[in-house]
Amino acid sequence: MSARNIARFWEWGRKIICVGRNYADHAIELKNAIPSEPVLFLKPPSAYVREGSPILLPFYTSNLHHEVELGVVIGKGGTAIPQSSAMEHVAGYVLCLDMTARDIQDECKSKGLPWTLAKAFNTSCPISDFIPKEKIPNPGSINLWLKVNDIVKQNGSTSQMIFSIPYLINYISEIISLEEGDLILTGTPKGVSSVQEQDELQAGIDGIVTMTFKVDRKS
Numbered sequence: 284m285s286a287r288n289i290a291r292f293w294e295w296g297r298k299i300i301c302v303g304r305n306y307a308d309h310a311i312e313l314k315n316a317i318p319s320e321p322v323l324f325l326k327p328p329s330a331y332v333r334e335g336s337p338i339l340l341p342f343y344t345s346n347l348h349h350e351v352e353l354g355v356v357i358g359k360g361g362t363a364i365p366q367s368s369a370m371e372h373v374a375g376y377v378l379c380l381d382m383t384a385r386d387i388q389d390e391c392k393s394k395g396l397p398w399t400l401a402k403a404f405n406t407s408c409p410i411s412d413f414i415p416k417e418k419i420p421n422p423g424s425i426n427l428w429l430k431v432n433d434i435v436k437q438n439g440s441t442s443q444m445i446f447s448i449p450y451l452i453n454y455i456s457e458i459i460s461l462e463e464g465d466l467i468l469t470g471t472p473k474g475v476s477s478v479q480e481q482d483e484l485q486a487g488i489d490g491i492v493t494m495t496f497k498v499d500r501k502s
């Protein structure tokens with residue numbers, strides 16, 4: 284049997300841990316408070332979708348938003364990982380979209396309900412090819428962008444993150460043990476907006492990766 288390949292981590296069925304409100308400009312655009320501790324939620328592995336397959340609009344939303352984010356792929360698991368050694372647990376990165384049914388999220392927030400329907404549906408986590416750690420020596424200072432039908436909507440630097448990658452790895456692993464093949468979505472900068480059926484989303488990390496996804500309705 285061939286050895287498992289971290290470059291195809293999404294096939295392993297591991298956890299997707301998402302950090303919300305990690306950019307002050309995005310918290311402000313949605314009129315959310317700037318958090319003093321990371322806001323966490325989960326997506327199931329069935330959320331993954333790769334280039335060549337569409338992002339499927341859930342039937343129950345009329346306001347699906349894109350959120351472009353840097354994803355951190357865990358290469359070595361652990362519990363209560365100190366910040367000082369956190370980067371030793373990183374195998375690499377992916378560019379991700381945290382697709383969000385914003386109308387449903389708003390409704391859940393107002394009723395005090397969890398965000399599962401808004402955030403965890405099938406195809407809610409489009410990802411790029413795996414980017415080995417060496418290709419991004421300074422993940423705390425890279426530029427993420429996203430266009431809808433060739434119009435720039437998001438363009439922000441990871442230097443604007445409130446909580447750094449080592450801080451997040453330490454914080455999360457104190458609560459949820461991290462395993463090889465887990466993915467951490469690190470939050471989105473400002474500029475989120477609504478997408479429609481047949482829209483084309485293109486996203487990239489300057490000089491590193493680009494990816495393209497079409498939005499479609501389940502046939």
Ligand SMILES: CC(=O)CC(=O)C(=O)O
Pocket residue numbers: 301302303304305306309313315350381383469470471
């Ligand atoms: C309000 C949100 O949807 C939080 C989130 O996912 C983010 O990236 O910020």
Ligand SMILES: [Mg+2]
Pocket residue numbers: 301302303350352381470471
């Ligand atoms: Mg997000």
